[in-house]
Amino acid sequence: MGKTVIETRAGYMGLGWTGSGLAFLNLPAPTLYEAEMEMKPYLGNRFKGVTSVKEAPGPYFSPEPLERELKAYFEGKPVDLSFPVDWSFYTDFQRRVLQRVYSIPWGEVLSYGQVGMEVGSPRGARAVGGAVGSNRVLLIIPCHRVIAHNGIGGFGGGLERKRMLLGIEGIKI
DNA sequence: CTAACTAAACCTA
DNA sequence: TAGGTTTAGTTAG
Structure with a gap:
């Protein structure tokens, strides 16, 4: 290590x-x-x-x-950041959610509800919010690409930074 | 084991 | 658009 x-x-x-x-x-x-x-x-x-x-x-x-x-x-290029992640830091649920988020490509977004749907918790939108908040490898697991169905949602590192990252990828909210 | 949290979504009007 | 209600999972006690 x-x-x-x-x-x-x-x-x-x-x-x-x-x-x-x-x-x-x-x-x-x-x-x-x-x-x-x-x-x-x-x-x-x-x-x-x-x-x-x-x-x-x-x-x-x-x-x-x-x-x-x-x-x-950070020069604005649409890169693929699928580098290997040590998944052992997360609970089962967190891992399910984060592994789904891991595969969201540059420039695309999903809502908390959509992610919950796809990992088998159709009503677990709030729990999904909690799970993406446990992400330790920002950008690699692109948790900034998960937003609320009616707005930007939250972000542990501050909403301004989330907006900035989405802005780099050409997404305005 | 319960209770108190959420980075949500839904319903009503 | 605003408000109250429902919701699943995590965490603290």
Whole structure:
């Protein structure tokens, strides 16, 4: 497992990975220092204690290809960010929801209700909102592409940033 | 185990 | 458009 910070036009992004895939990816911060501070909560027991880290060396992960794609993303290019994810941080329900969200392509959106429908919880729109809020790998799992049926919905990192990401992808709400 | 939360959707008027 | 109601899953106690 490892961690690093990469620089894009939008700022410094902290990321970390385990033997299974990406463990966290933060949105761009204006300074290197801030990016490092935002990584701290992920570097405690939850990161070190995951059994998959110790028991499954997994494929070697190199951040360079991801860095290239993220730089392109913030230059407005419609990139595919389907990099491997460590799913062990989530409950079963969260995993079902996030895996569906993972496959939403650049520039498209779904509503919380639609996602619930597709993962077998037709009335679970609110629960879907809670589940996407547990996403640790922003952009890789594009939870900003899940919106309310009548508006933008919410976003853990602030609604302005959600609007900004959707704006990059050409979606106005 | 219950109760109190939601990043929702629906119904009515 | 505004309001109250229904809803499923997570989390705290």
